[in-house]
Amino acid sequence: VLQDETGGIVVRFDNSVENKISEGNKLKILIKDSKLGSFADVKQVSEIEFNGEIGGEKIVRKIAENAEMPSPLKVTIDELKSGDFQSIIVEIEDIQFVTDDVNKVITGTRTITDCSSKLGIYTRSNASFANSKTPEGAGKIIAIASNYYDEKQLLLRNTSGFDSMT
Numbered sequence: 001v002l003q004d005e006t007g008g009i010v011v012r013f014d015n016s017v018e019n020k021i022s023e024g025n026k027l028k029i030l031i032k033d034s035k036l037g038s039f040a041d042v043k044q045v046s047e048i049e050f051n052g053e054i055g056g057e058k059i060v061r062k063i064a065e066n067a068e069m070p071s072p073l074k075v076t077i078d079e080l081k082s083g084d085f086q087s088i089i090v091e092i093e094d095i096q097f098v099t100d101d102v103n104k105v106i107t108g109t110r111t112i113t114d115c116s117s118k119l120g121i122y123t124r125s126n127a128s129f130a131n132s133k134t135p136e137g138a139g140k141i142i143a144i145a146s147n148y149y150d151e152k153q154l155l156l157r158n159t160s161g162f163d164s165m166t
Contacts, residue, residue, distance in 0.1 A: 001087045001144050001155075002027065003070050008087030008144075010044035013060070017050045023157070026064035030054050040148045042086060072142050077117040081152045085145035090154070092119075096138040096165065106132050106156065112141060120153040122146075132159045139165035 002011050011029065021027065032054055035047045052059040072091035075083070080090065094114055096102075101110040107130045109120045121143060123130060142161040143154035156162075 002029075003088055005070065008089075010039075010042055010087055011048060012044055012046035013048050013050040020050070021062065022065070024066045024069060025062050026067045028061045028063050030057065030059045041150070042146055042148075073145075075145075077112070077114050077119045080119065080145060080154075081117065085152075086147065088145055089142060089157075090145045091140055091142045092154075093140040094138065095141055097134045097136075101134055102136050103133050106130065106134055106159070109153070110134055112154075120151065121156055122148070122153050123156045127156075129156075129159045135162055135165040137166040141165070 001008050003009075029045075029048060031045055031048070033047070033049075034045050036043075036045055038044060048059060050060050070089055072089045073085070074091050074093065075085065077092060077095070079085075080092065092112070092114070095112045097104075098111045098113050098118065104110065106121075106123045107125045107127070109122050111118050111120055113119075121141070139162065141154065141156075143156050146153050146155050
C-alpha cells in the first residue's frame with residue numbers, strides 16, 4: 001500500500017521487489033504500462049515492473065528514505081464500516097480483541113471490538129510477524145483500512161500497531 005496526503009492505493013509490483021523498499025520510502029512510479037483495477041473491491045495498480053524502464057527512465061525510483069509517515073486518521077469501528085476508507089492508515093481507540101481471539105496467533109482473520117461493534121483484522125501467513133500473539137488488554141490499534149468485497153477490515157502492518165493494548 002502506498003499513501004500520501006491525498007489517499008492510498010494498493011500497488012502490486014512484479015516479484016523482483018524482494019526487500020528493496022521499506023516503510024517510510026518515498027517512490028516515484030511511472031504507471032504508463034500498468035493496469036488500474038481492483039481485487040476484492042480494493043483499488044489497485046498492478047503489473048508494475050520494479051526493475052524496468054520506460055523511455056530510459058526507471059519505472060520505480062526511490063526519491064527519499066525514512067520520510068515522515070502520514071498520520072493515522074482517527075476513526076471508530078462504526079465510521080470505518082460505514083465510510084469509504086481504503087488503503088489509508090487509521091487509528092481506532094478503545095478497542096480490544098474479542099475473548100475468543102485473545103492470545104492467539106495473529107495470522108488469518110482476528111476480531112476486535114469496542115464493546116458495541118466488531119471488525120476483522122487480517123494478517124497474511126507470510127507476514128514477518130505472523131506468529132505473534134494478540135494482546136489481552138484494551139487500547140488503540142493502528143492499521144491499514146481495507147475491505148474484502150463487502151466486508152470492511154483492517155490490515156495489520158506490524159505488531160507495534162497494537163502496542164498500547166495492555
